[in-house]
Amino acid sequence: MFAILKHASKTSPNSFALLGLRRMKSQMHCSPKLTGIVSARRSERPDGAAEPRRRLSAKSYNVPPSAEFVARVSGISTMGKLPFKESAEGLDAAFIGVPIDTGTSNRPGARFGPRQIRAESAMLRACNGATGAAPYQSLVVADIGDVNVNMYDLKDTCKRIREAYKKIVATGCVPLTIGEMYIVHGPVGLIHVDAHADTNDVVLGEKIGHGTPFRRCVEEGLLDCKRVAQIGLRGTSYSPDAYQWSRKQGFRVVQVEECWFKSLTPLMVEVRKQMGEGPVYLSFDIDSLDPAFAPGTGTPEIAGLTPIQALEIIRGCRGLKLIGCDLVEVSPPYDTTGNTALLAANLLFEMMCVLPKIKYY
Numbered sequence: 001m002f003a004i005l006k007h008a009s010k011t012s013p014n015s016f017a018l019l020g021l022r023r024m025k026s027q028m029h030c031s032p033k034l035t036g037i038v039s040a041r042r043s044e045r046p047d048g049a050a051e052p053r054r055r056l057s058a059k060s061y062n063v064p065p066s067a068e069f070v071a072r073v074s075g076i077s078t079m080g081k082l083p084f085k086e087s088a089e090g091l092d093a094a095f096i097g098v099p100i101d102t103g104t105s106n107r108p109g110a111r112f113g114p115r116q117i118r119a120e121s122a123m124l125r126a127c128n129g130a131t132g133a134a135p136y137q138s139l140v141v142a143d144i145g146d147v148n149v150n151m152y153d154l155k156d157t158c159k160r161i162r163e164a165y166k167k168i169v170a171t172g173c174v175p176l177t178i179g180e181m182y183i184v185h186g187p188v189g190l191i192h193v194d195a196h197a198d199t200n201d202v203v204l205g206e207k208i209g210h211g212t213p214f215r216r217c218v219e220e221g222l223l224d225c226k227r228v229a230q231i232g233l234r235g236t237s238y239s240p241d242a243y244q245w246s247r248k249q250g251f252r253v254v255q256v257e258e259c260w261f262k263s264l265t266p267l268m269v270e271v272r273k274q275m276g277e278g279p280v281y282l283s284f285d286i287d288s289l290d291p292a293f294a295p296g297t298g299t300p301e302i303a304g305l306t307p308i309q310a311l312e313i314i315r316g317c318r319g320l321k322l323i324g325c326d327l328v329e330v331s332p333p334y335d336t337t338g339n340t341a342l343l344a345a346n347l348l349f350e351m352m353c354v355l356p357k358i359k360y361y
């Protein structure tokens with residue numbers, strides 16, 4: 001189950017995995033009156049906060065409270081101010097934090113990523129005004145907390161993540177990670193947005209680190225290599241063609257120079273064609289963005305993507321059979337403004353907005 005290892009090493013560095021966990025059981029029919037989700041009803045809660053759950057048609061959805069009624073800074077910090085759930089039981093999608101940075105090769109600190117992303121995510125509102133996506137009227141979503149990692153032992157962390165995911169599976173949810181999907185669907189397609197290819201073989205003699213996950217994925221046969229795109233790659237390298245190994249596997253390599261000065265919407269038309277109808281996993285490293293926009297990360301590289309291009313990539317995933325997403329490498333100590341985490345929270349929201357079954361207005 002390499003996805004888990006991937007989470008522990010690369011992803012782990014703080015990964016926030018957004019996992020579509022279960023298909024909708026029924027088609028939802030919204031009354032037009034219920035499409036505005038700004039006014040969550042009052043509850044009996046002592047803090048006077050609105051009850052972030054409301055019933056639309058036959059199904060109950062978790063709708064974050066609006067800042068018109070509930071102070072942004074109030075309450076216990078969860079992703080998008082969603083309810084916290086102990087398990088994935090009854091959820092279509094869940095936010096899961098993996099607060100670990102043991103596998104990092106440079107600046108540590110990503111273990112604090114999930115916490116800061118949750119804090120900054122209080123800015124997120126319920127609808128996507130740009131694309132018309134209404135995720136909280138389409139899927140039952142919650143924050144199911146963090147995997148309890150072992151920061152002294154990366155291999156044990158991998159085991160713990162595997163065990164945590166097994167529990168998610170046991171709730172009856174479809175496990176939407178690369179490893180699990182391999183079993184169900186066969187090898188998956190991968191859209192990997194990153195400054196780094198993360199295809200190293202060993203680092204200081206270790207097979208598991210944040211620069212090795214996709215080499216392990218290939219070794220374990222988890223990827224449909226003709227359906228892999230790596231976007232935003234850049235930086236100094238140890239050999240003149242740093243991405244030769246990726247190309248040899250059949251990956252499409254889009255170095256950042258191909259992205260400069262242009263919209264990535266046309267690129268995503270090609271990537272969607274490449275991904276086809278099969279299952280796709282989206283792995284998004286925050287260091288794909290330029291450090292001017294996202295300084296809070298462990299291995300920054302200059303001349304990266306812009307937030308606009310990041311949105312174009314994620315929105316360009318609409319229509320794909322996305323089986324899971326992650327956002328990795330947010331390291332709060334290197335960005336005291338919190339803006340890197342704010343960016344990450346928004347990118348996670350955008351990922352949720354392009355999951356299959358999302359309703360658009």
Ligand SMILES: [Mn+2]
Binds near residue numbers: 195285288329
């Ligand atoms: Mn990276």
